[in-house]
Amino acid sequence: MAYQTQMNTIGGKTIMLDPDTMQIKNLAAILNFATKTADYTCTVNDSGTIFNVTGAKALVTFTLPTPEAANDGVFYGFVSTAATGLAVACADKIVYDNSIVTDSLTAETTDHIIGAALFAVSNGALWLVFAAKNGSAVFTAAAA
Numbered sequence: 001m002a003y004q005t006q007m008n009t010i011g012g013k014t015i016m017l018d019p020d021t022m023q024i025k026n027l028a029a030i031l032n033f034a035t036k037t038a039d040y041t042c043t044v045n046d047s048g049t050i051f052n053v054t055g056a057k058a059l060v061t062f063t064l065p066t067p068e069a070a071n072d073g074v075f076y077g078f079v080s081t082a083a084t085g086l087a088v089a090c091a092d093k094i095v096y097d098n099s100i101v102t103d104s105l106t107a108e109t110t111d112h113i114i115g116a117a118l119f120a121v122s123n124g125a126l127w128l129v130f131a132a133k134n135g136s137a138v139f140t141a142a143a144a
């Protein structure tokens with residue numbers, strides 16, 4: 001009896017399952033972009049989105065889902081593209097600057113807000129947040 005196999009490719013890469021983790025390997029990430037001018041609650045379906053605040057008239061706060069709901073590997077990017085700035089929030093679940101009880105991070109150095117950016121990745125228990133500072137941009141952490 002002859003068996004036939006099918007090789008699927010995405011972007012020219014062969015997609016395959018890692019035998020140890022049973023996760024897909026060799027799948028290129030596709031980033032989405034979204035503009036928000038008012039507070040927004042991120043969803044798991046938003047994973048892979050880079051949010052900006054172009055046109056916002058006031059600070060925009062992005063609320064992250066709990067990392068347990070988001071699961072391991074869900075990620076978002078946030079870029080301040082307006083002088084009003086941005087904040088990222090999730091009660092007691094943000095790891096940043098030697099603290100795991102941070103509730104939120106806010107870009108608020110007036111002359112360095114534009115270009116300030118955060119990248120948040122869930123490990124299933126916490127949000128690991130990385131700052132991409134624009135010159136002297138400062139992110140202020142608020143704890144519980």
